[in-house]
Amino acid sequence: MNPESTLNQLKASLSDGQLPSSYGVYFKNTLVALCHALEDHILQNSDAPPEQQPLVLVTFQEGKWYLQEADRYFDVVQSCRHVVISAVADSGFLTHRTGQLENVSLINLDRSDSLVMEWNLIILAPSYTTMVLCHELMPDEYPAHTKPTIDTERKFYGLWTFDQKLVRESAKILIERFRPYNAELADCLLQQYQEIIATPYHQVPDLTGVVSRIVSYLQSSQQELITVNRQNREFWELEGQAKRISRNITGNKLQAFLRMAQRVDERDQNNPCASLQVAALSETLGQILDLPTVKLRRLQLAGLLYRIGLSSAPDEVFTQSPEEMDDATRKFWSERALIGARLLESMPELAIIRDVVAHQLEYWDGSGKPDGQKGEEINIKARILGLVAYFQSLTHPRGKRHAHSLTEAVEKCQELSGTRFDPALVEALKNVVKLAEIGLIQLPTQPSQLPNVWLEEALSSKSKSPKESKV
Template sequence: MTSQSTLNQLKASLPDGQLPSSYGVYFKNTLVALCHALEDHILQANAKVPEEKPLVLVTFQRGKWYLQEADRYFEIAQCSNHIVIAAVPDSGFSSHKTSKLENVSLVNLDDNDELIHEWNLVILSPGYAAMVLCRELSVEEYRADSQPKTDTERKFYGLWTFERNLVAQTATILIETMRFYNPTLADNLRQQQRHIAANMSNVSTDLSGVVSRIVNYLQTSQQQLVTINRQNREMVELEGQALRLNRNLAANKLQAFLRMAQKVDERDTDNSVASLQVSALAETLGQLLDLPTLKLRRLRLAGLLYRIGLAEAPTEVFNQPPEQLNDATYTFWRNRSVLGAQLLSTMPELVAIKEIVAHQLEHWDGSGKPNGLKGEEIGIEARILGLVSYFQELTQPRGDRPALSLGEGLEKCQNYRETWFDPALVDSLATVIRLAEMGLMALPDRPSQLPAVWLEEATK
């Protein structure tokens, strides 16, 4: 980040220089979901409470990527006191009907202004305040091998918050930045800001709805009707396939594997629900990423079977942290994914599950096992399983190591961001954990479905 970014100016203005815990690196899709959730709250809440109409400050980088939002902001303007949109002159906003509204002001940014790299949404009303504040990584800030090839791969430093003091301070920073372009507008915005501060509601606005929208958008923003129809067709096909296989010997063998995995959990007295919790949290991340039904099913089943390779493990594996194991026992622990894959390889119908289990210990930087796969060479299901199983284990006691809190476990995972773990998945996990810490959602403790029997046809 450069020193003049709104994020850095906000950080410098805070007494302790500490940004909120939501600060991190986000992919574009996550930011779209967050902004849409906050915008929907304006459309629904303020339409019912006119006196709560907010002041909205928006910056759309160079604008051309966000022109499709102009129609949406025509509706948002009907429920807002004043909207200010900052974008470069050739963005197309100036010719759109939204810019013609009396309560919409357009700020045409100079090409040298730091704001052309920012994507901000700041909302101030008497009853609540909210914002998404972010700045896109520069070319130099991306790793050489991680330059975005598609729009959805773009990354941003950013944060989101409902803390009024932070939102008000950010609004002041943005208004003063806009003063260069339009001093009269800046004076008017400062007056509106002071009016809002002087007329804050004594009763806080109920934000449970907007929080629910945030969770819902993060889980379903990618799901369109085409996807739903496709998944329904897959579901019908897979259910029929499962019924056909329910009575054969392979189905009985799968049940034996599931029972074997259950016995592994029963041996681990400190973490006797590991497989259920790992399967459930892996499924949640898969839903956030809008994985198709087939991959979600594989992920659920792989989560239930992820440590089947420990079926014959020495007792020390379950009651000592890995760093305390002797060489022979540590070798068993280190090779658990390979051992599990060898067991599952006896069933051709589980070849996809075997691959997920086999590669759960591969690392994003290529330093993992068994094949040293790197980055997206590792299947998405295996990447999810590796991250979730590591996080879940940290939140349970192991020998003389106490269980870590959700935040402490997340911090440990973030320490291995871009080395062990896919940074995008760490971001997704961070979103889930932050919502859980705020009491806005509960971490799932079991997958949405437990497989009575489900197998895939053997590959010929």
């Protein structure tokens, strides 16, 4: 990837030099889906007052993709304070009606500028920030025999994120890359940038709908990819290719959720590895109970996703104990399992996982949520998850509550045995903790099979084959 790329400049600007975990290699069709979803969030907020409207910076590869959707962008622009479109001079923007709008600025890129290899969408508003930041692989960066033969197989280094710090930094970088073309415009954009970040906005944005739309688009794009291949390949060649792409898109959908779960953990400074630890200890209890392998794998995944309902939670959820929360925050906290389950509904392949997440707050005595299930009516995986999640949270501080030792935490669980938790599971947990306390075992810190997305590393050099995050 070109060292002048926006991605590389963003990486260089970060104190630790590490791009977020969403960084990976993306198929073009996935990028179309992601951009559609993020643009839809603008359209969904079309009634926002002018001071809350976003600044949008876009770089379309030579304008090719944009011109297929020009009318759609005409509608998007109506809900923005300013949209800057960068593409090569002969892309067609000047003659299209979108390019004539007062709040649209066009930048005619020089073909020698590496920006012509980039596909960027940066949305900066007072109430939320988001972006897709990408750079197409150079021909020599494709592994042998994998160079794309059709458009939808083109690949891009890239990331997508809602992280405010990253989006703001990327916006400044891209504005400065526009400066050689139009210094007056760059100054205007910096002024708008400052106005946006200075605008107060205290409501926590609900971004779960955005991710749900992303997942929905990825689902629909699966069939589109297969259809395109059927039009371009002989039948015998199609079968293997379509299956490969289908698996990739399914992986995309799952990783959208896993990355969302990662963001929850990243927000929780007191317990930043909760999902990994809950997934790992849940798996251990499942092994003690001799659950079959397929159930262990599902329990593992449910552990990684058990907090996904907190993706748009107010900060107080991570800095206060339930006793310290106000009524509104406490209600959000109590509904977290149901919110997570509703989010997972958009991926039918996760139906079993969704049910485990949904029922993690069911109580042994029938007083839990959402259905008031009792005793062994509660799925064994949900019983394990609920107990382990509670235990793990006690071993970390939360608000005024100090972190408990392993022994103290398991004693708290024992107090709720027979009411909130399955007594047999509490006994199994006690045995594990005893072994850990006397040094015979160590409590696991991550599940035995961890999805690549969770430990994804930035690509360090093109001499290595690009690491394909299944996104």
